Structures are given as C-alpha cells and as structure tokens.
Amino acid sequence: MVCASQPKPEGGTPLKGLYKALEDIVWLTQLGLNMLLPLLLCLGGCWWATSHWAWPEWVYLPGIFLGLAAGAQNFWVFAKERMDRAKKDKNHRVGFNSHQ
Numbered sequence: 001m002v003c004a005s006q007p008k009p010e011g012g013t014p015l016k017g018l019y020k021a022l023e024d025i026v027w028l029t030q031l032g033l034n035m036l037l038p039l040l041l042c043l044g045g046c047w048w049a050t051s052h053w054a055w056p057e058w059v060y061l062p063g064i065f066l067g068l069a070a071g072a073q074n075f076w077v078f079a080k081e082r083m084d085r086a087k088k089d090k091n092h093r094v095g096f097n098s099h100q
Contacts, residue, residue: 027082034074039067 046063049055 031075031078034078035071038070038074039064042067042070 042063043060046055046060049059050057
C-alpha cells in the first residue's frame with residue numbers, strides 16, 4: 001500500500017502530479033477565457049449599437065476583427081508570460097546544502 005507522503009521512485013509525491021495537472025487545467029481555462037471574452041464583448045457592443053442606435057449591420061464585421069485581434073493579443077501576452085515562467089523554473093538549481 002502506497003501512502004501519499006511516501007516519495008515515488010522519480011523523487012516526487014503523487015500529490016505533486018495531481019497539483020500540476022490541476023494547475024495546467026486552470027491555465028488552459030484562463031487562456032480560453034482570455035481569447036473568447038474580447039470577441040464576445042465586441043459582438044455584444046455591436047449588437048447593442050445596432051439595436052439602440054440603429055447602426056447598420058456591417059458594424060459586426062469590424063467588431064469581429066477587433067475581438068479576434070484582442071484575443072490574439074491576449075494569447076501572445078499569456079504565452080510569453082508562460083514561457084518566461086517555465087524558463088525561470090527550469091534554471092532553478094539546488095545546491096548541496098539546499099533542502100526542499
């Protein structure tokens with residue numbers, strides 16, 4: 001019987017794997033929201049402008065492009081931050097007297 005506090009042969013605990021999986025799910029959910037919400041907000045603004053101010057229907061086209069551009073920009077910032085964080089974590093070295 002394996003207890004959660006016993007180290008695995010690789011040196012980590014089973015809870016570290018679960019924590020990493022949950023962290024990846026949260027990052028993926030956040031990325032999806034960062035890309036989808038700008039498009040939905042732009043489309044909502046276009047709908048409101050066409051229904052309340054009687055703007056023409058072609059306003060949706062620039063709204064779609066603006067929403068996609070904002071989602072792409074959010075993706076770029078998110079990916080850059082994630083790569084920088086991975087690079088920083090990868091270079092972490094443990095010395096002889098460092099205890100974890």
